Amino acid sequence: MLPVNPDRFLADLHHLRSIGASGVGKGVVRPAFSDPDITARKWLADQYRDIGLEARFDPTGTVWGLAEGKSLLIGSHSDTQPEGGWLDGALGVICGLELARAGAEAGVPISTVSFQDEEGRFGVTTSSRIWGGLTSLEDADQLTDTQGITFADARSRLSDVMGDFPDPSRFKGFIECHIEQGPWLDKAGEAAGIVSGIVGIRDMRITFTGEQNHAGTTPMHMRKDAFRGLLRYQELIADRFRNLVVPETVWTTGHVELHPGSHSIVPGRCTFSMQWRDGDKQRLKQMEEVVRLSIDDVASELGLKASTSDMLGIDPVPMDDGFQAALARGAEAEAPGKWRKMPSGALHDAASVAAHMPVAMLFVPSINGISHAFEEDTAEDDLVTGLKILAHAAEELGR
Amino acid sequence: MLPVNPDRFLADLHHLRSIGASGVGKGVVRPAFSDPDITARKWLADQYRDIGLEARFDPTGTVWGLAEGKSLLIGSHSDTQPEGGWLDGALGVICGLELARAGAEAGVPISTVSFQDEEGRFGVTTSSRIWGGLTSLEDADQLTDTQGITFADARSRLSDVMGDFPDPSRFKGFIECHIEQGPWLDKAGEAAGIVSGIVGIRDMRITFTGEQNHAGTTPMHMRKDAFRGLLRYQELIADRFRNLVVPETVWTTGHVELHPGSHSIVPGRCTFSMQWRDGDKQRLKQMEEVVRLSIDDVASELGLKASTSDMLGIDPVPMDDGFQAALARGAEAEAPGKWRKMPSGALHDAASVAAHMPVAMLFVPSINGISHAFEEDTAEDDLVTGLKILAHAAEELGR
Numbered sequence: 001m002l003p004v005n006p007d008r009f010l011a012d013l014h015h016l017r018s019i020g021a022s023g024v025g026k027g028v029v030r031p032a033f034s035d036p037d038i039t040a041r042k043w044l045a046d047q048y049r050d051i052g053l054e055a056r057f058d059p060t061g062t063v064w065g066l067a068e069g070k071s072l073l074i075g076s077h078s079d080t081q082p083e084g085g086w087l088d089g090a091l092g093v094i095c096g097l098e099l100a101r102a103g104a105e106a107g108v109p110i111s112t113v114s115f116q117d118e119e120g121r122f123g124v125t126t127s128s129r130i131w132g133g134l135t136s137l138e139d140a141d142q143l144t145d146t147q148g149i150t151f152a153d154a155r156s157r158l159s160d161v162m163g164d165f166p167d168p169s170r171f172k173g174f175i176e177c178h179i180e181q182g183p184w185l186d187k188a189g190e191a192a193g194i195v196s197g198i199v200g201i202r203d204m205r206i207t208f209t210g211e212q213n214h215a216g217t218t219p220m221h222m223r224k225d226a227f228r229g230l231l232r233y234q235e236l237i238a239d240r241f242r243n244l245v246v247p248e249t250v251w252t253t254g255h256v257e258l259h260p261g262s263h264s265i266v267p268g269r270c271t272f273s274m275q276w277r278d279g280d281k282q283r284l285k286q287m288e289e290v291v292r293l294s295i296d297d298v299a300s301e302l303g304l305k306a307s308t309s310d311m312l313g314i315d316p317v318p319m320d321d322g323f324q325a326a327l328a329r330g331a332e333a334e335a336p337g338k339w340r341k342m343p344s345g346a347l348h349d350a351a352s353v354a355a356h357m358p359v360a361m362l363f364v365p366s367i368n369g370i371s372h373a374f375e376e377d378t379a380e381d382d383l384v385t386g387l388k389i390l391a392h393a394a395e396e397l398g399r
Numbered sequence: 400m401l402p403v404n405p406d407r408f409l410a411d412l413h414h415l416r417s418i419g420a421s422g423v424g425k426g427v428v429r430p431a432f433s434d435p436d437i438t439a440r441k442w443l444a445d446q447y448r449d450i451g452l453e454a455r456f457d458p459t460g461t462v463w464g465l466a467e468g469k470s471l472l473i474g475s476h477s478d479t480q481p482e483g484g485w486l487d488g489a490l491g492v493i494c495g496l497e498l499a500r501a502g503a504e505a506g507v508p509i510s511t512v513s514f515q516d517e518e519g520r521f522g523v524t525t526s527s528r529i530w531g532g533l534t535s536l537e538d539a540d541q542l543t544d545t546q547g548i549t550f551a552d553a554r555s556r557l558s559d560v561m562g563d564f565p566d567p568s569r570f571k572g573f574i575e576c577h578i579e580q581g582p583w584l585d586k587a588g589e590a591a592g593i594v595s596g597i598v599g600i601r602d603m604r605i606t607f608t609g610e611q612n613h614a615g616t617t618p619m620h621m622r623k624d625a626f627r628g629l630l631r632y633q634e635l636i637a638d639r640f641r642n643l644v645v646p647e648t649v650w651t652t653g654h655v656e657l658h659p660g661s662h663s664i665v666p667g668r669c670t671f672s673m674q675w676r677d678g679d680k681q682r683l684k685q686m687e688e689v690v691r692l693s694i695d696d697v698a699s700e701l702g703l704k705a706s707t708s709d710m711l712g713i714d715p716v717p718m719d720d721g722f723q724a725a726l727a728r729g730a731e732a733e734a735p736g737k738w739r740k741m742p743s744g745a746l747h748d749a750a751s752v753a754a755h756m757p758v759a760m761l762f763v764p765s766i767n768g769i770s771h772a773f774e775e776d777t778a779e780d781d782l783v784t785g786l787k788i789l790a791h792a793a794e795e796l797g798r
Binding site for chain 1: 481581617653657659662768
């Protein structure tokens with residue numbers, strides 16, 4: 001096991017939390033390319049240099065700590081949701097920092113990374129997808145956030161420090177430690193989850209267009225109320241998904257906008273998000289068919305027009321068997337009988353990195369399953385157990 | 400009939416349209432206290448002075464053209480919706496200007512007015528409600544727009560020109576000309592509607608609060624998705640209103656906000672508007688009982704918390720019989736057999752003014768019933784017919 005230092009690790013984790021601390025509990029507000037995000041990345045680069053690694057920003061704003069020669073890569077992302085917790089991404093980044101430091105002390109070459117915009121200000125896992133070759137930098141540059149700012153504009157904030165992308169062939173593989181973000185480990189009183197695979201995601205925006213009109217003088221039977229399209233669509237998919245999904249399948253509408261958004265105007269346009277996730281690519285496809293059929297049915301039934309954005313499609317990604325086995329040996333050493341294999345319902349940068357090399361992921365428990373919220377937390381004992389499991393696997397895989 | 404000049408009237412109407420013209424069709428963007436709104440009000444004050452009226456801004460930003468002695472008051476409002484048409488309010492204001500001018504030429508004392516914030520940047524018919532004594536200026540000063548700006552801050556933009564409120568006893572009564580904003584006159588090929596009464600309105604914001612969580616890792620059966628509250632609420636009221644409402648009853652949700660509004664987060668909070676209108680005060684009350692019962696049922700059924708804003712309550716207002724009769728004689732002279740009596744489904748400043756004096760309203764057709772939208776329009780022949788009907792009634796009632 002690499003000689004990790006739990007106190008140093010926890011001190012670094014709390015320091016990173018202080019950059020963008022929200023003032024509410026342990027909450028953090030550090031979205032991609034915000035001032036706190038850039039401050040955090042420059043602080044990470046300083047830490048990497050102190051270890052003797054080459055600190056490098058790539059063109060997407062990802063910050064790397066690169067060991068010489070062929071090395072094992074360990075890391076995650078340090079950007080957060082608009083209202084995020086202190087561990088999502090940050091935990092994996094500080095695990096990477098501590099393991100790279102322990103590796104340097106033990107003569108085991110460990111590189112580390114904090115990817116940019118995992119949380120999707122512009123896309124989702126934006127920077128790792130570019131590095132993984134799943135999106136081109138040119139295409140990504142056109143992506144906009146909710147304020148209309150492009151990825152190209154945002155990444156230009158770091159142009160003074162940017163270098164090249166590292167060559168993927170310099171890495172033996174990638175391990176990402178992350179909070180589970182779900183309830184299973186916490187409910188079972190277990191310390192760790194070894195991820196078997198990452199579910200696939202489909203995500204789109206749907207727009208129904210009707211007729212904007214006065215809410216007092218337009219009789220109910222003459223309205224073409226775009227909001228009715230949303231209600232009917234949700235009713236149809238709830239019905240049609242019933243015999244198609246499994247207990248692990250999830251679908252979510254997290255954003256709705258009515259136009260023009262006045263109490264006294266029948267909305268002429270309704271735009272909303274539709275996202276679904278499942279570990280089975282075939283099921284994702286069948287759900288897409290239901291979604292598209294339901295959109296068409298709503299439009300013809302209610303006399304609305306319908307349109308959809310391009311669909312984001314991320315396929316399910318299996319984790320490397322050998323890496324999983326190494327993590328399992330570490331887990332059995334540090335938390336015997338208190339870990340499980342499990343799928344990841346959340347997308348992670350590891351899914352992008354899998355295009356280049358073997359990848360694996362380790363989960364630690366999320367208290368009450370809460371994440372993407374100020375209340376997100378994990379017991380510090382569990383954080384340290386996760387670090388030690390990684391230290392076992394990194395010793396074995398990194399030499 | 401007062402000696403109105405249709406060409407002068409139409410020229411003034413087009414000039415007012417040019418102040419805040421949206422660049423799309425005949426659309427206008429001139430919300431209360433915006434730069435175009437203030438420019439328009441100062442231009443109106445200049446026109447009033449040119450006629451020989453006393454031009455006065457009251458403390459709410461309403462601009463008055465005051466004839467000497469006891470006079471008939473004719474007007475409406477010149478502010479628009481965030482995306483408005485060229486006639487809503489503006490038509491009644493320019494009718495008032497032309498009739499005051501014709502009255503001055505004929506020796507009939509006609510005063511005129513453009514009320515402020517009829518469209519509800521802060522409340523709804525904000526300024527006329529203050530003048531009508533339905534709201535105090537102190538209470539109104541606390542109202543905020545969607546950006547958090549208070550009415551007190553907004554009206555301070557006109558503090559350099561503000562005078563006192565005019566005494567309501569100086570007016571014999573009030574007539575407001577307005578586009579119908581509904582489909583009935585246009586569909587029937589009729590030129591005018593004489594309003595029998597204005598429907599009452601109830602309006603509130605409803606919030607369901609659940610648990611914000613990750614959209615990939617939170618199983619469907621463990622979610623407390625606030626958006627589900629909105630869906631279930633809409634289902635319940637659609638069912639429960641069915642045997643309560645009449646064909647004229649309307650209800651609308653024109654604004655929805657999910658928090659935090661991300662594709663990848665199960666929304667922890669959903670806030671939406673709920674407005675309903677009817678001519679019968681008892682039915683409005685019964686609908687309120689259904690609304691409140693349904694909110695409670697949704698909350699307990701789905702394990703959400705629920706809260707509501709204060710409810711805005713505007714009661715139905717009948718129009719004066721004698722004024723209606725005078726308008727009917729004018730309509731029969733100018734458009735024989737081509738007019739009707741009808742209720743107003745929209746709220747108007749006349750409803751506030753009714754607290755002080757006899758009021759009446761005249762409607763002209765809205766093409767395809769469209770209003771509160773850039774497409775709002777009326778044939779110019781119909782606008783002139785409306786002006787002439789008013790000129791008959793104003794001659795009769797104003798002397």
